[in-house]
Amino acid sequence: MAGREDSGTVGGPFPPAAPAPLTAALEAIGAGAYVVDDKGCIAAVNSRAEHLLGRPSHELLGHDAHDLLHRGPQGQPLPRTQCAMRQAFHAGRAAQADEDYFAHADGSLLPISWMITPYDTGEPEPGTLVVFHAPGRDTGAQPEPTARQLSELQRLALLAETTAQLTSTLDVDEALRRLVRLVVPRLADWAIVDMISERDEVWRAVVVHADGDGLLDHEDLRGPMPPIAAKSPMPLSRALRGVASTLAGPHTYRGTPDSGIAVEQRRLFEATGMHSAAIAPIRSTRAVLGALTVGRAENPAAFTPADLPLIEDVARRAGLALDNARLYQRQRKVAETMQNHLLPQMPGVPGLEMTVRYLPAPDASQVGGDWYDAFPLADASTALAVGDVVGHDLEAAAGMAQVRNMLRAYAWSQHEPPSRIVERLDEAIRHITDVTMATMIFARIEPADAGHWLLSWTNAGHPPPLLISKDGLASYLTDGHGILLGTQANTRRPDATALLPPDSTLVLYTDGLIEGPGHSLDTGLEQLRRHAAALAHRTLASFTDQLLRRVRPAANDDDVALLALRVPES
Template sequence: MGDIEQSVVPRSFRLGDLSHAGTYVVDDRGRIVEVNPQAERLLRRGAGELLGRDAHDLLHRGESGEPLPRSRCVMRQPLLTNDSAHGQDVWLQRGDGSLVEIAWVVTPCRIGDGGSGALVLFHEIGSAGLGERQRAHPAPEMSQLDRLALLAETTTTLTASLDVDETLRQLVRLVVPLLADWAVVDLLTEEGEVTRAAVVHHEDGVLAHRADLERPMPPLPRESTMPLARALRGVTATLVSPADYDRPLESRLAAVQRDLFKATGIWSACTAPIRGVRDVVGAMTLGRSEQSRPYTTDDLLLVEDIARRAGLALDNARLYERQRRVAETMQRHLLPRLPSVPGLEMGACYVPAPHASQVGGDWYDAFVLSDGATGLVIGDVVGHDLDAASGMAQVCNMLRAYAGELEEPPSVIVDRLDQAVARMSETTMATVVFARAERMDGSWQLRWTNAGHPPPLLVDGDGRTRYLEDAGGLLLGTGFAPVREDAVVELPPRSTVLLYTDGLIESPSHSLDEGLDRLRRQAAALTRHPLSVYCDRLLTRVRPADNDDDVALLTLRVPG
């Protein structure tokens, strides 16, 4: 196997060349990215059913057709350890529900331009209809080792994200179809209302949402003894069946749950509270409509433990989202209304980070100074949390105060600001550009200094562009005392100046130079548009799709 360990999938290679073995390639997340025709025939699934899917969730089964815990999947180990391995007695589920027993080889490989993954080759040993094997070998209960492995995977997976929706997706993936045919999650809002956040069914090898059942729920009755109401009040987990609802119901919440059982065909279920650190977050109901074994007390204990871990993860995600909303609200309230300055046009916009995991300290500011010049500021406090937003507020206010008090060049004011930042109780570092737009003998000029920030971009009326890279210096808060400089440039009629934060140009998938070039090209192409639409169109064209940072943008234009 030593020679195979260096396998590479070159651009010219096609899996169709391996006509005698079923073959597919998975990426480093286990998703199928290439498949050959023989694999399609053996698995009785077209490429469209395979590509982009998680190979383990879609294909790997126990010998009775039961879902296989990832901890017991021998074909996953080489992917995790980046080793080669081979074996047999592995069962894959075909598209028609039957099982195929295979002998297999897995070896690491490179995909395309440096990506990593694994090459899987297999051939058939034996096969049987799924129903036939289930009759001969009823699906066994999970062993204690499998239960512990599932709980460990639950903790690791659910704590990897601080996004509520992503946590719910991962929770459902962990329990369906391993423990249930159906997973239903009801969440309590901060106002105490109930919303049915997820109703997911395992169908034809995929997890399908029942959007028609995901909706706001009736009020939670405080005295109800029905299972869902009890779980939402934090009472212990309960085994449930449709028979529990075959009697007069005292609340609309219970009636909705009865309708759920009818719509899904669930005949055995368990409902457990999802508890956070302080309060109940919601409830989880797992149901079986196709599996033949009813839930037992042991299953109930496992589900209750999973729900408890989910509650801690959801509680943390909600806390982070609340913190993010506070920070974002603080930022928006601090961002100013642009002043009206005769002979100048100004525009600005702020866009928060697209994901709850990021809250930045980006800001812009514009104000008229005591000598009649217009002050322009763009800045970014280092960090992505509430502290960054709080630091931004302090730095923004101090800069305004110094600029309004002192009729000094930008370098002097930023130097004074740097000294003040160094004295702040909480360590704060920030980048900033402070500029003055000054009218001199009927024309406009820009005087600025730059403390570690991306350089402003000047776009002439004819589309010529250049970055204003002079007067650069260290960012604020380093503790050093750098000598700061000023630079001056004339602003001809119809010229536009762009001040922006790094979220507009930085991307994990592209270099900074590529981002700067993209901004330069698009800023020039859009220069004839009025400022009322300029910022929005520039953001749409320039901001990277994989950007995970907020963006502040301030534009200044001298009319023609």
């Protein structure tokens, strides 16, 4: 388990008291049992474990379980890298071993078998339950664990692992993959998942069966299903209506089919060779989402009614996880759609290539204030802008739209340098918007002599533009830099100008492209410069896509807006 410097008690001379409900729950287990906290220290222990280990609870509570108890076959301390229990603990998954060793209080070695599973202790941080059995040393008054008790422990382990696995992803397809890996081959040879769409259409999303240590996907058996039969008494139809879980077999569908679903179920049993199946609804608190079918073909044991509660529990937990994933994806889609509608289409500028990209943050709620813009001005030049309103929520997105629209109005109506336009914008947003702070670059570009284009700009606290020549020389345009919007400093903003040579590329971007955990801003800027230089020979669309793929940090939690333009060859 997780380590500590010492193996003494935690928090002073007296060990922490275990919560009474938690201790009572452990006493109901007919084997040695203890619970560790998220640091691997024992938080509760039952009397059977005290007896087997020869230690009263006050000698166990608060101690690091691995350091205090776990030993190798010769009684030596067990290295953490060799501890399967510790690996399962850190992975938050269930595991078990038939032969291992604990240290007894009298110095002897205690051969044990154990099972470990995540456990809800009622605390904010998750706990872990360890259940162990010591053959030949269980001489206390309590009997050895019965087959029923061991079966219940395995059931709890499966349910805990189901909850841990399914709630740790917000991707529907990944949740389905994890679901079938949990039940096959542990419960069945086959697993089938039928999902109900938001339009009440049924789709057979998963059909897999055990293939050695892996799962074999049967794509030919997946696909659209007939509509749910409203009054059919057949098992799958009942499950898809959320009525009940049911046992089924080939005989169930041998009669005259009462619906299209019954026809598909007969085909399923014929194709898979299943002789026994259990079918349970997958439902959330709001609706029925589908049905889980687990079936046995190679395993000769048929499902019995006693198996249904476990399968129902697994399906119920899957339903809650899948509902959360669907809500997440729906929210993400709404956010992306809104952001894309807020961002403008790029104008056609004769003689210039221009492309833009917007990548939302990984979190669906992280629609935010990153934006780009380009639009013609009254004097026949073209305005360019990229910016970032502080925040990652719908308010930031709304603020972004306000800032962009106000900038357009000022830039069109006021024939002034970029610095003066941004000064007017800065003054206005403090009074007529809810935007607190923002960064941006505002520029104008127009043809110059000898195939060059003249860029003039001002920078309000934003990462600098990057200019790349056709020969791969890349440099940042660091002039024209001033403070961000919203500071109320009322200082004059600088302007800067640069000539863009033929076949050069200009990149404007937001900080989500270069900032990420684990590296500095300077590191991100250097990575962007190097990769942009290496990609200078690509077409502009390929240049932009590859730049995003190579430079954007993998652990990025921010959105990214990027505008790239290329001056034509002379």
